[in-house]
Amino acid sequence: MTKYPDCPITCRPTVVEVDLGRLAGNVHAIARAVRRPIMGVVKANAYGHGLVPTAQALLACGVSQLGVAFLEEGIELRRAGITVPILVLGGLIGNQIGHFLDFELTIGASSPEKLRQIDQVAADTGRRAQVHLKIDTGMGRVGKRWDRADEFFEQAVTSEHCDVTGVFSHFADADAADKSFAAVQLDRFLRATSFFEREGLPTPTRHMANSGGVLQHPESWLDMVRPGILLYGIYPSPEVERTIAVEPVLSCKTRVVYFKVVDEGATVGYDMTWTAPRPTRVVTLPVGYGDGYSRALSNRGQVLIGGRRHDVIGRMSMDQCSVEIGDDSAYNGDEVVLIGAQGDERITVEDLAGWVGTIPYEILTMLNTRVPRQYVGDTLASGTA
Numbered sequence: 001m002t003k004y005p006d007c008p009i010t011c012r013p014t015v016v017e018v019d020l021g022r023l024a025g026n027v028h029a030i031a032r033a034v035r036r037p038i039m040g041v042v043k044a045n046a047y048g049h050g051l052v053p054t055a056q057a058l059l060a061c062g063v064s065q066l067g068v069a070f071l072e073e074g075i076e077l078r079r080a081g082i083t084v085p086i087l088v089l090g091g092l093i094g095n096q097i098g099h100f101l102d103f104e105l106t107i108g109a110s111s112p113e114k115l116r117q118i119d120q121v122a123a124d125t126g127r128r129a130q131v132h133l134k135i136d137t138g139m140g141r142v143g144k145r146w147d148r149a150d151e152f153f154e155q156a157v158t159s160e161h162c163d164v165t166g167v168f169s170h171f172a173d174a175d176a177a178d179k180s181f182a183a184v185q186l187d188r189f190l191r192a193t194s195f196f197e198r199e200g201l202p203t204p205t206r207h208m209a210n211s212g213g214v215l216q217h218p219e220s221w222l223d224m225v226r227p228g229i230l231l232y233g234i235y236p237s238p239e240v241e242r243t244i245a246v247e248p249v250l251s252c253k254t255r256v257v258y259f260k261v262v263d264e265g266a267t268v269g270y271d272m273t274w275t276a277p278r279p280t281r282v283v284t285l286p287v288g289y290g291d292g293y294s295r296a297l298s299n300r301g302q303v304l305i306g307g308r309r310h311d312v313i314g315r316m317s318m319d320q321c322s323v324e325i326g327d328d329s330a331y332n333g334d335e336v337v338l339i340g341a342q343g344d345e346r347i348t349v350e351d352l353a354g355w356v357g358t359i360p361y362e363i364l365t366m367l368n369t370r371v372p373r374q375y376v377g378d379t380l381a382s383g384t385a
C-alpha cells in the first residue's frame with residue numbers, strides 16, 4: 001500500500017491528440033485505392049500515435065496484419081490481446097527466436113543461417129515458426145540478395161518447422177520523383193520470387209509497397225501493401241504524387257503557463273541567444289526537447305496562439321520554451337498548438353521538419369512517451385471500405 005492516491009494525473013497541459021476518425025478515413029482511402037490486404041506499420045509507438053490504441057483502431061478499420069520493427073513492440077501488442085499476424089520487420093537480434101515462438105510473432109528471416117536457427121529452435125520446442133523471407137533488392141540493409149535468393153527459397157520450403165507465409169522486400173526511394181530505381185527493385189523482386197512458380201510451388205504472400213509504393217507504384221502492390229506514414233495522413237516526401245487523399249491524424253497542443261513583458265535589451269533563455277529589440281510580450285510554454293519538441297526549433301519554430309503564428313524565441317529548453325506574441329494577448333491556460341490547426345491557421349509536421357532540417361517521420365517519432373496521448377473521434381465516423 002502506498003500513501004499516495006492511485007488516480008490518473010491529468011494536469012499536464014501538453015498532449016498529443018490522435019483523431020481516430022481521420023485515421024479511419026485514411027485507411028479506407030488506401031483500401032479503396034489498392035483493393036489489397038493492408039499490413040499496418042505501427043513501429044516506433046505507431047509513428048508517435050500510441051502503439052496499442054492505434055493498432056486497435058487500425059484493426060477496427062479492416063487492416064489485416066501489423067508490422068513492427070522490434071520484438072518488444074510485437075510482444076506489447078500481443079499482451080494487449082491483439083491476435084492478428086504481426087511481422088517483426090527488423091528481424092532477429094541475438095537469440096530471440098524462443099520469444100517469437102512464445103508470442104506467435106512472424107519472423108522476418110533475412111539469411112539462410114537465421115532460417116536454419118529458426119527451424120532448429122522450432123523443432124527443439126515442438127512448435128511451428130511463422131516466417132516471412134526478406135529479400136534485399138537494393139535497399140542494402142538486411143535480406144538475402146535477390147540474385148542469390150533461389151537457394152534461400154529452396155531451404156525455406158524444406159524447413160519442416162517453418163510456415164513460410166510471406167516474402168518481402170523494401171524500397172530505397174519509392175517516394176522519389178525519379179521512379180527508375182524503384183522499378184529496378186520491383187523487377188528484381190518479381191524475378192526472384194518467380195522461383196515458386198518455376199518450381200510449381202504456391203507463392204507466399206508477396207509484399208513490398210511502403211507509403212511511396214502505395215502512392216506511386218501500383219505494380220508493386222502485389223498481394224499486400226505495407227504503408228506506415230500514409231496511414232497517419234502524412235506524405236512520405238514533398239515530391240511524391242499525392243494519388244490518395246489523406247489527412248493528418250496527430251495534433252500536439254500545450255497551454256500558456258506564464259506571460260510577461262520583456263524589457264528592451266533583456267535576453268531570454270540559455271546562452272542569451274535572443275535579445276528583446278523593444279519591450280516585448282512573451283509567453284512561456286511547458287514543453288521542450290525533453291518531450292521531443294526539438295532543440296533545433298530554438299529561434300526558428302512557430303506555434304499557434306489565438307489562431308495566429310508566433311515565433312519561438314531563444315533556446316529551446318528541456319521542459320520549456322518562450323514565444324513572442326507581438327501585440328496579441330495571451331492568458332495563462334490559453335491553448336497553444338504546436339502541430340495541427342487553430343482557427344484558420346495550421347502548423348504541419350512538414351513545417352516542423354523544415355525548421356528542424358529533417359523529415360516528417362522523425363518529427364512524429366521524436367514525440368516521446370512523456371507526452372500523454374489523447375484519442376478523439378472514432379473509427380466508425382468515416383464509413384466502411
Ligand SMILES: *Cc1c(COP(=O)(O)O)cnc(C)c1O
Nearest residue numbers: 041089170210211226227228229
Ligand atoms: C517502416 C517500414 C515500412 C513503412 O514505411 P512508410 O514509408 O512509413 O510507409 C514498410 N516496410 C518496412 C520494412 C519498414 O521498415
